[in-house]
Amino acid sequence: MQIHSQANPNAAAASARATAIFGQAAAERRDTLSKPELASLLSSLQLRFEPNALPADHAPGVELRIGLHYTREFGVVISAGAGGLDAELDASNFRKDRVAVHAITELTNAEDFLARFRRSLAYQKLSSAAKCGALPAPDAQLKACFARLLELASGFAPGNPEAPFVLRSLVLDAAQRGDQLAVASAQCTFGAPCTARLARPIHKIDKLIHPATIGIIGVSATSMNFGRIILRNLMGSGYAKENMAVIRAGETEIDGVKCVESLKTLDHKLDLLIVAVAADAVYGLADDIIETDAAESVMLIPGGLGETSKSREPAAALADRINAAHAKAGGGPIFLGAN
Known part of the structure; x- marks a missing residue:
């Protein structure tokens, strides 16, 4: 399946090329692109890829880092800012939007994101370098680059039902040398399409x-x-106290609140179940909550779910199981956290 853009034939061609590149990598059971595949992808985006260029091959340039990242909370986020050693600076030492700027791809466009980027130190360096070299302002080239990246993000976004693959991340370490923007290194990860999200039983928010x-x-x-x-x-x-219950085996009451052995032994369905256990215990417990249909709403207290490399995969699987529960009669419980 290919993603087409009737409004922009170039975007359709780039999307078709990206689909073929992702398909080739997926056929080899990879979720990252090789250097030749990156070169092909960037070529389809009309970006120069010069991974083997030595510093002496070019005049000094302004280094940039431009990226697309999928986040569970906000979808795909585009970012642009200082590259090279400047990218390692602590952003807290600068005013907002000085080191890098970010935007949700669904809520921005190339013109808007360029306006944000103009507030950054990286743009000020680009502008100053252009003036010193008697070159045009970098705006047109940056806007075109942002537009193509936003089109790529839209075509391979998790929320796109026609997307054959999902773009997880694309990081470009680039440099503006003279009037040309060249990419010195790049990384790209992708995956299979996400499970379609079912409608959540939002009427249960009142119970929460x-x-x-x-x-x-x-x-x-x-x-x-x-x-x-x-x-x-x-x-x-x-x-x-009589409207509360503590689920804890081996106890009859804690602080005057009655205890029950398990979710299955509750004598009524709860409006709200608060889960305050260690993060690694949540996954199996969530299955019990869904299976017993013991609560209309669930508040997951543990932090860090899906925020570390170790927890990312089980947290994603948990979100899929919660999503599947919404297909049950009544819509299953509504969860605050992890989905």
Whole structure:
């Protein structure tokens, strides 16, 4: 399947070429592109790729780093800013948008993103270098580059139902030398299309915000852990003990709140279930929550889900299982966190 753009034939050709390149790599069970494949991809984007060029081959230039990154929270994000050693500077030492600028690809266009980029130190260097060399301002070339990258991001975005592959990341370390933008190194990762997201049972958000009954998993009976702090905070805010339950085997009550052995032994469906356990325990527990249909809404407290390389794959699998649960009668529980 190929993605076509009737409005821009060049974009359609670039998309077709990218599809072929990703397909070739996927056939070899790779999710990253080789150097020749990168050269072909960048050529389709009308970008020069010079990975073997030595510093002496060119006059000094302004180094840039331009990228596309898929994020679970915001979709594909485009970024542009300082490259080379400047890219390693701590952004907190500068005012906002000085080192690099970012935008959600679905909420920007080439003109808008260029306007953002003009606030960066990298653009100021580019502009100064152009003036010193009596060259045109870099705006037209940058705008064209951003436009082609945005078209690529749109064509291979996780939300595109026609996308044969999903672009995970594309990082370009480039340099503006004279009036030419050349890419010295590049990295690209991609994957299979994401599972289509089913409609979430948003009517259950009211249960999440205004729960009549609450259950908590992860409350310690002997120490003041995070789960028990949540329990006491709820009690301190005036929430009635009889409207709460602690899911903990081997205990009858904690701080006056009744305990039940498991989700299966609850005598009623909860409006809200708060999960305050270690991150690696969430995955199996979420399956139990979905299977028992024990709650209308679920709040996952553990942080770091999907934020580390180790947790990224299981967190994505969990999000898929939560999504699949929305196909059940009633839409399954609505989760806050991990999806």
